[in-house]
Amino acid sequence: MSALIELRGITKIYGQGQASFKALDGVDMTIEQGDFVAIMGPSGSGKSTAMNILGCLDVPSGGEYLFRDVHVEQLSRNERALLRRHYLGFVFQGFNLLARTSAQENVELPLLYRGESTEARHTAAQAALKQVGLEGWGHHTPAELSGGQQQRVAIARALVTNPTILLADEPTGNLDTKTSNEIMALLTDLNENKGITVLMVTHEPDMAEYAKRIIHFVDGNIDSDVRKREIT
Amino acid sequence: MLWSSFLLALREIRRNLLRSFLTILGIVIGVSAVITMVTLGNGATQAVKNQVSSLGSNLLQIRNGQRMMGPPGGGGGGGSPPFSLEDVAAIRNQITGLAAVAPEVSKSATVVSMSNNWSTSVTGSSNDFFIAGSWKLAAGRTFSEAEEKAGQTVCLIGETIRRELFGTQQPVGESLRVNNFSCEIIGILVSKGQASMGRDQDDTVIMPIKAVQRRLTGNQNVSSIQVSVADENDITSVKEQLTNLMRERRRLGDDKDDNFNVQDTRQIAEALSGTTQVMTTLLAAVASVSLLVGGIGIMNIMLVSVTERTREIGIRLAIGALEREVLLQFLIEAVVLASLGGLVGIGLATLASIGLSQVMNVPYTFNVGINLLSFVFSAGIGVLFGYMPAKRAARLDPIDALRHE
Known part of the structure; x- marks a missing residue:
């Protein structure tokens, strides 16, 4: 079986000419189905850029990105949107929930774009909320929820479509240690029991410990790639 | 998708009720002005026709003098x-x-x-x-x-x-x-x-x-x-x-x-209703300028709305919304706003026309054509002036949009 994700010599250059800046410099990476990868590195090391490219939000300046043998770098903007819609789930540092919109509706949002019926959206959203331990909180708006609860809603929103990969960009960046550990436990559970591949950017070594594999970025390339646990 | 966009648009409008109201005010005034002018103008034309036909049917009047349109009852032309x-x-x-x-x-x-x-x-x-x-x-x-x-x-x-x-x-x-x-x-x-x-x-x-x-x-x-x-x-x-x-x-x-003239009541009717019709068209044209202004108002608010909701757009794009889906969402919002203005304008115009037609002593008839036209036109204004802001929303880069404060 071929790898879920394969990066070959990915480069990303911002700006032009003298002012140009190489954020990624020939990155090679392979991620198998069911892995839990923590991407670490100092600011400006290119980890966020790598994450954006992995998440199909951005396109590389050079190199090849194969997602399930599909050349993502050749896809149009709309084709990448469809890829995100069907295979990817996103969790952001700032939660990025729609304000003044109930948790339930936030979770239903991705299903709306998949054209699912009201009935199906309700059921799926409730199941996803239950999965992240927020059963019965559906009618609350983000402003009425704690940071940890908001991040759980965001995870539920990412989960509701049964994604192949969950991309988490500093998911615990705005949370205290206790809540952070709860969120990490949740992600670990999803990875081990649901078989969802998790890619996470973090700068906290404690949080990276939850992952099966830790990749360090320095100056736009991979510095170290350490496997901690085998993929089950 | 269309229906949910419609509901979403209604919710956004309700959320900013005062702003939405002020936004559509231009359209409301424009639509109601155009409809009222046309309705009253048609009423006046009808009134003139009624009056002339009440003079008698198939009537020819022979008067002295060469003037085509003498004052009613006015007699002898000079010299004849x-x-x-x-x-x-x-x-x-x-x-x-x-x-x-x-x-x-x-x-x-x-x-x-x-x-x-x-x-x-x-x-x-x-x-x-x-x-x-x-x-x-x-x-x-x-x-x-x-x-x-x-x-x-x-x-x-x-x-x-x-x-x-x-x-x-x-x-x-x-x-x-x-x-x-x-x-x-x-x-x-x-x-x-x-x-x-x-x-x-x-x-x-x-x-x-x-x-x-x-x-x-x-x-x-x-x-x-x-x-x-x-x-x-x-x-x-x-x-x-x-x-x-x-x-x-x-x-x-x-x-x-x-040195005399033979006038036909139909001619008189046509001359008089022609004048009122020209006036009606002129007034309606002036009133329709306010529709244009109303449309610009909608564009302005939709641009503000897109800026305000950049993050929301970023989220939608990130979770897989297509460009045209975001475009449609904002376009529908603009169209719903404008159509709402059209509806309120029609209501207002109906009240104003009934009231004014009584004051002006002209018959009132509900003109389906102009009401329908105004409604379609206001929705059209929504499309026209909502397109640019919607396009701007759809073209946003998801990464930049998500970072937007």
Whole structure:
């Protein structure tokens, strides 16, 4: 079986000419189905850029990105949107929930774009909320929820479509240690029991410990790639 | 997707209720102004048509002078000889296909009954006058042949005279004092209401023409002749015959212009309603400028809205919304806003039109065409002015949009 994700010599250059800046410099990476990868590195090391490219939000300046043998770098903007819609789930540092919109509706949002019926959206959203331990909180708006609860809603929103990969960009960046550990436990559970591949950017070594594999970025390339646990 | 975008749009509008209201105000004012102008204009045109047709159907008026449009009842043109009863007889004898030929001479006079007096216009004519003018009797009778021939002092009165002089009393058989002679009231005419330019058609007293000539004007002149044509299709040929006959009787050579004119009520109606229609179009055009302004208002607010909701757009794009789905969402919001303005405008216009048509004394009819057109037009404005902001939203880069504070 071929790898879920394969990066070959990915480069990303911002700006032009003298002012140009190489954020990624020939990155090679392979991620198998069911892995839990923590991407670490100092600011400006290119980890966020790598994450954006992995998440199909951005396109590389050079190199090849194969997602399930599909050349993502050749896809149009709309084709990448469809890829995100069907295979990817996103969790952001700032939660990025729609304000003044109930948790339930936030979770239903991705299903709306998949054209699912009201009935199906309700059921799926409730199941996803239950999965992240927020059963019965559906009618609350983000402003009425704690940071940890908001991040759980965001995870539920990412989960509701049964994604192949969950991309988490500093998911615990705005949370205290206790809540952070709860969120990490949740992600670990999803990875081990649901078989969802998790890619996470973090700068906290404690949080990276939850992952099966830790990749360090320095100056736009991979510095170290350490496997901690085998993929089950 | 369309339906959920529609619901989403409604929610966004409700969320910013005051702002939404102010946004659509321009459209509301524009739509209601256009509809009100057109409705009132059509009402005015209709009123003019009604009034002219109430003058009588298939009616031709022969007046002295060369003016095409004289004031109502205005007589003698400078220099040209007056008409006479012989002219009337000649028309009656030599032209076929006529329903009525009525001579007319008018003079203002003060009429008195008991202690009430009233200043009015007394018209001398024949029984044909009632046929030509589509007058109906409310009570009494018309002139007898003997009364017409002898020019006896008998009269029929209009509704206004009856009301002003007799109130609740029955006037038929009573005597009416006209200036310095008295005449017997033999009939009452059914009310016709106001004619063009506010003239009250019911403010009238009709007498045999010979009585008016002898007692009031003191000469044998006839100021105008009304000819009612039996068949509408004959109007043009009758008009031509009348012209030729009058030219002959007045011995006008081929090199002379007519010193009289034959007017057709239809012509008058067309001229008058043409004027009102031009005014209507002009006012509606001015009002539609405010629709344009309203559209710009919507574009402005939609641009603000897109900036405000950049993060939301980023989230939607990140979870897999297509460009056209985001475009559609904002476009629908703009269209819903604009259409809402259109609906409110139609409501307002209906109220304003009903109220104003009563004040202006014109008939009110709900004009489906213009209401529908205004609604579609306002929705169109939503599309036109909502497209640019929606396009801007759809083109946002998801990464930048998510970072937007």
